[in-house]
Amino acid sequence: MGKIFDVDFMIGIIPNILKGIPYTLLIAVVAFFFGCVIGFFGALTKIYKVPVLRRITGVYVSFIRGTPLIVQILLIYYGIPILIRMFNERFGTNINISNIPAVDFMLVAFSLSAGAYLTESIRASILAVNKGQIEAAYSVGMTTRQAMFRIILPQAVKVGLPVFANFFIGLLKDTSLAFSAAVPEIMGQAKIQAGRASRFFEAYIDAALIYWIICIIFERLVAYLEKRSSRMEGGVQA
Amino acid sequence: MIRMTGIRKAFGSTEVLKGVDLTVEEGQTVALIGASGSGKSTLLRCVNLLETPDEGTIQIGDFSFEAGNITRAVRLEARRKTAMVFQTFGLFENKTALENVTEALIVVQKKTKSEARRIGEEYLERVGLADRASHYPSGLSGGQKQRVAIARALALDPQIILFDEPTSALDPELVQEVLNVIREVSRSNVTMLIVTHEMDFARDVADKIAFMSEGQILECAEPEKLFLHPEKERTRQFLDYYLQKFTYSI
Structure with missing residues (x-):
C-alpha cells in the first residue's frame, strides 16, 4: 500500500x-509587453475617435472579453496552422508548421488577449490625466507626440500602475492554460x-x-x- | 505685437465671439475684463489655437494666419511664438519646478541642457523660487505654482504671454504674490494680454483695458479713461457692480 x-x-x-518557470515567465512578460503595445494603439483609436479603426478596436475588445481565454488559446492553436496552410497553397510558399514551437502560438494568443484588456486600462489611465496637462504641453509648443510621450504617458503609467500590476498577476496565473496547447510551463x-x-x-x-x-x-x-x-x-x- | 481682426467663434449654435478686433502693441500690457461667459478666455485661447476660430485673421509679430487655413504647422508656429499662463496653473505634474521651465527649452527650442538649466534657474530666481527648483508641483502652494508657470512662460521668450485668469483659482492670501510678479514683469518690455477679474490690478498694470460683453469688445481705452469715463452704459454697469462689490465686502 x-x-x-x-x-x-x-x-x-x-x-x-x-x-x-521560464515558459511561464516568457509567456507572461512577452504577452504583457505586446499587450501594452496593442493596448496603447487601441486606446489611441478610441480616445481620438479614429474612424473605422475605432470600430475594429471595439469589435476586437468585445470579442476577447466575451470569450473564454481557453477558447481563444485553442482557436489560435488550431487556427494558425490552417491559416499557414492556406497561405502556402495560395502563394506557393513552403512554411513548415511543425517547425514552429507551440510556445510561439501561445505568445500570439496571450498577447492578443492581453491587448484587448489593456486597451481599456490604458485608455482609462490616459483619460485620468488632467486635460489641462495636454493644453499646457501644447501651449509651450510641443507636438502631440512630444506631449504624449513626455507629459501624458508618464503620468498615465503612474495612475495605472496598480491596475497594470493586478493584470500582470492575473496573466501570470492564466499562463497555466498554455498547457492545453502542449507548452510545458x-x-x-x-x-x-x-x-x-x-x-x-x-x-x-x-x-x-x-x-x-x-x-x-x-x-x-x-x-x-x-x-x-x-x-x-x-x-x-x- | 499681436493683431486680431474679425474673430468669430461658435460652440454649436452658441456664438461666443462675434467679430472681435484687438491689437496689443509690442511691450504693451492689455487687460481683458468682462462678465463670465462674455468670451474673454475663448478669445485668448484663439491666439494660440487651443480654440480654433471660425473666422478672422490673427497676426503674431511677422507671422499671420487666417481662420480657414489652420494646418498643424500653423498651430505649432502660433504656439511657439506665444506662451500661456493658465487659471489652474498647468504645470507638468511629473516634472520638477526647474524641469517645468526647461522642458520646452530643450524639447521645443532645442537648447542644450546646460543652457536650458541656466535660463531656468535665472527665471525661477526672478519669480523668487530659486530654492524650490527641485520641488514637484504637488509640493508647491498655488501661488508658487503660478509663479513657476510665469517663469516657464517668460523663459520661452515669446512674442506675447497670454494670462487666462491667473489668480482666479488661488486662495485670497496668495493672490498678491502672483500679481506682484506679473506687475514686475509688466515693467519690462514683455507683451502681455491678461484676462482678469482683479480690477485694481488691471487698472494698475495695464496700458489699455478692453471691456468685453456678449462676444464683442465694447470699449478699449486707457485704464483711467475706461474706469472714470466709460462711454458705454454696459461698461458703466459692469464697473459699478465691481466697485459696489468691493465697497460692501468687508
Missing part, C-alpha cells in the same frame, strides 16, 4: 516542476509529474506554492515601484 500523502514525492518533483510540468506517479494532489500543491511565491516576489517589486513613483507626491525630487 502507498502512502495517503507522499511528502517525499512532493518535494522530490519540485526541481522538475521548476523547469516550467509550471502547470504542464506538474501534470506530467503527477501523471507518472498517479499522485496529483502532491504535484498540484507544488504548482500552487510556486505560483504563489512568484506572485509574492512580483507584488514586492510593484510595491517598491509604487513607492518610487509616488515621489512626485512627496514634493521634492528624490
Whole structure:
C-alpha cells in the first residue's frame, strides 16, 4: 500500500516542476509587453475617435472579453496552422508548421488577449490625466507626440500602475492554460509529474506554492515601484 | 505685437465671439475684463489655437494666419511664438519646478541642457523660487505654482504671454504674490494680454483695458479713461457692480 500523502514525492518533483518557470515567465512578460503595445494603439483609436479603426478596436475588445481565454488559446492553436496552410497553397510558399514551437502560438494568443484588456486600462489611465496637462504641453509648443510621450504617458503609467500590476498577476496565473496547447510551463510540468506517479494532489500543491511565491516576489517589486513613483507626491525630487 | 481682426467663434449654435478686433502693441500690457461667459478666455485661447476660430485673421509679430487655413504647422508656429499662463496653473505634474521651465527649452527650442538649466534657474530666481527648483508641483502652494508657470512662460521668450485668469483659482492670501510678479514683469518690455477679474490690478498694470460683453469688445481705452469715463452704459454697469462689490465686502 502507498502512502495517503507522499511528502517525499512532493518535494522530490519540485526541481522538475521548476523547469516550467521560464515558459511561464516568457509567456507572461512577452504577452504583457505586446499587450501594452496593442493596448496603447487601441486606446489611441478610441480616445481620438479614429474612424473605422475605432470600430475594429471595439469589435476586437468585445470579442476577447466575451470569450473564454481557453477558447481563444485553442482557436489560435488550431487556427494558425490552417491559416499557414492556406497561405502556402495560395502563394506557393513552403512554411513548415511543425517547425514552429507551440510556445510561439501561445505568445500570439496571450498577447492578443492581453491587448484587448489593456486597451481599456490604458485608455482609462490616459483619460485620468488632467486635460489641462495636454493644453499646457501644447501651449509651450510641443507636438502631440512630444506631449504624449513626455507629459501624458508618464503620468498615465503612474495612475495605472496598480491596475497594470493586478493584470500582470492575473496573466501570470492564466499562463497555466498554455498547457492545453502542449507548452510545458509550471502547470504542464506538474501534470506530467503527477501523471507518472498517479499522485496529483502532491504535484498540484507544488504548482500552487510556486505560483504563489512568484506572485509574492512580483507584488514586492510593484510595491517598491509604487513607492518610487509616488515621489512626485512627496514634493521634492528624490 | 499681436493683431486680431474679425474673430468669430461658435460652440454649436452658441456664438461666443462675434467679430472681435484687438491689437496689443509690442511691450504693451492689455487687460481683458468682462462678465463670465462674455468670451474673454475663448478669445485668448484663439491666439494660440487651443480654440480654433471660425473666422478672422490673427497676426503674431511677422507671422499671420487666417481662420480657414489652420494646418498643424500653423498651430505649432502660433504656439511657439506665444506662451500661456493658465487659471489652474498647468504645470507638468511629473516634472520638477526647474524641469517645468526647461522642458520646452530643450524639447521645443532645442537648447542644450546646460543652457536650458541656466535660463531656468535665472527665471525661477526672478519669480523668487530659486530654492524650490527641485520641488514637484504637488509640493508647491498655488501661488508658487503660478509663479513657476510665469517663469516657464517668460523663459520661452515669446512674442506675447497670454494670462487666462491667473489668480482666479488661488486662495485670497496668495493672490498678491502672483500679481506682484506679473506687475514686475509688466515693467519690462514683455507683451502681455491678461484676462482678469482683479480690477485694481488691471487698472494698475495695464496700458489699455478692453471691456468685453456678449462676444464683442465694447470699449478699449486707457485704464483711467475706461474706469472714470466709460462711454458705454454696459461698461458703466459692469464697473459699478465691481466697485459696489468691493465697497460692501468687508
